[in-house]
Amino acid sequence: MQCDYFDAGVCRSCTRMGEPYDAQLADKDRRVREIVGDRPALAWSAPFGSPESHFRAKAKMVVGGTPNAPTLGILDADGHGVDLRACGLLGPATTASMPVLARFITDTGLRPYDVPARTGELKNIHVLESAGGELMVRFVLRSEGQVGRLRRSLPALFDALPGLRVVSVNLLPRHVALPEGEEEILLTEETTLPMTIGDVTLHPMPGAFVQTNSVVASGLYRQAAEWIDECDPRSVLDLYCGVGGFALHAARTGRAVHGVEVSTEAVASARRSAAEMGLDARFEVGDATAWAASLPTPPDLVVVNPPRRGIRARLASWLEDSGVGAVVYSSCNPVTLAADLDRMPSLRPVRARLFDMFPQSDHAEVLVLLRRDAH
Numbered sequence: 622m623q624c625d626y627f628d629a630g631v632c633r634s635c636t637r638m639g640e641p642y643d644a645q646l647a648d649k650d651r652r653v654r655e656i657v658g659d660r661p662a663l664a665w666s667a668p669f670g671s672p673e674s675h676f677r678a679k680a681k682m683v684v685g686g687t688p689n690a691p692t693l694g695i696l697d698a699d700g701h702g703v704d705l706r707a708c709g710l711l712g713p714a715t716t717a718s719m720p721v722l723a724r725f726i727t728d729t730g731l732r733p734y735d736v737p738a739r740t741g742e743l744k745n746i747h748v749l750e751s752a753g754g755e756l757m758v759r760f761v762l763r764s765e766g767q768v769g770r771l772r773r774s775l776p777a778l779f780d781a782l783p784g785l786r787v788v789s790v791n792l793l794p795r796h797v798a799l800p801e802g803e804e805e806i807l808l809t810e811e812t813t814l815p816m817t818i819g820d821v822t823l824h825p826m827p828g829a830f831v832q833t834n835s836v837v838a839s840g841l842y843r844q845a846a847e848w849i850d851e852c853d854p855r856s857v858l859d860l861y862c863g864v865g866g867f868a869l870h871a872a873r874t875g876r877a878v879h880g881v882e883v884s885t886e887a888v889a890s891a892r893r894s895a896a897e898m899g900l901d902a903r904f905e906v907g908d909a910t911a912w913a914a915s916l917p918t919p920p921d922l923v924v925v926n927p928p929r930r931g932i933r934a935r936l937a938s939w940l941e942d943s944g945v946g947a948v949v950y951s952s953c954n955p956v957t958l959a960a961d962l963d964r965m966p967s968l969r970p971v972r973a974r975l976f977d978m979f980p981q982s983d984h985a986e987v988l989v990l991l992r993r994d995a996h
């Protein structure tokens with residue numbers, strides 16, 4: 622893939638830009654296997670590839686410039702906006718929304734936040750896109766002051782973006798380089814963006830985590846479901862379940878599944894999907910490790926899909942000692958994955974596969990099936 626921003630040195634986020642995709646994928650697969658290391662019983666499947674461009678379901682654009690000439694992209698080293706609205710990674714509906722959103726900023730007179738001067742209101746715009754091209758748009762603002770103005774201008778935005786379904790404001794009052802703050806104000810009656818991924822329809826609300834690449838996430842959830850079916854557990858616990866992608870796939874054959882997740886929004890989203898699909902999947906807000914440790918009897922199989930830090934020592938030793946028969950571990954960081962595998966010697970990695978969620982970069986998603994030694 623070729624990128625003008627990369628060639629001009631304006632954005633270097635995609636560290637593998639310009640390299641043929643097949644070579645990238647083969648190299649990533651080799652590096653991931655090396656990091657995970659020698660595991661005697663482990664069989665690797667061929668990597669699951671991605672479209673090399675326009676694969677991102679979510680875009681987090683930093684807003685800079687002025688109301689008349691806003692930039693949507695990143696900030697340079699001095700804190701000034703760099704426009705990346707034609708980034709080739711963005712999904713097609715997100716790309717089409719960029720000029721409309723820029724125009725909306727101009728028409729409403731929303732002042733982009735100026736980092737060096739600490740003035741202005743609009744910090745970031747997040748866009749989430751479903752496979753059908755529907756959109757959720759979140760305006761990250763410094764304060765509530767402009768919410769009324771935004772609300773009044775919404776009909777024009779809906780006219781200009783027919784696929785628009787959910788709009789919210791997220792408040793980030795502090796002067797920090799974060800994508801979002803804690804308070805969310807919904808501006809639409811619709812609260813979720815339905816996203817069909819794999820064999821389920823997820824219902825993310827603003828703020829809930831969704832996998833970056835819907836094509837690859839579909840492959841990931843289906844692969845996990847296939848391995849879970851092979852193990853044929855009576856009970857499944859999905860830790861770090863988010864909006865429920867793994868849990869809902871595991872439950873679709875009538876199996877009892879329990880999901881645990883720290884985000885209230887994600888749990889509400891997962892419950893909505895389970896109710897809509899009539900599945901026996903229950904979801905609770907809680908800390909993954911504390912939840913597991915409080916269980917009177919261990920489930921037959923546990924799915925873990927933690928943030929980059931991995932599951933760490935406490936949860937790994939609970940899995941090791943609990944008698945859980947199998948673990949499906951989906952990791953976005955092979956280094957912490959390898960460390961966690963070392964902490965669970967009785968649970969032997971037997972299958973693994975790279976899912977290329979993040980083409981053009983060195984980031985990797987790896988799915989591993991671990992089974993308890995029989996003796």
Ligand SMILES: C[S@@+](CC[C@H](N)C(=O)[O-])C[C@H]1O[C@@H](n2cnc3c(N)ncnc32)[C@H](O)[C@@H]1O
Pocket residue numbers: 830831832860861862863864865866867881882883884887907908909910926927928
């Ligand atoms: C990589 S995402 C995975 C989400 C989900 N499995 C999916 O496929 O979309 C990690 C999730 O872990 C959640 N999380 C972070 N720390 C947690 C904790 N201590 N206990 C439970 N969930 C946590 C995050 O809110 C996020 O939804």
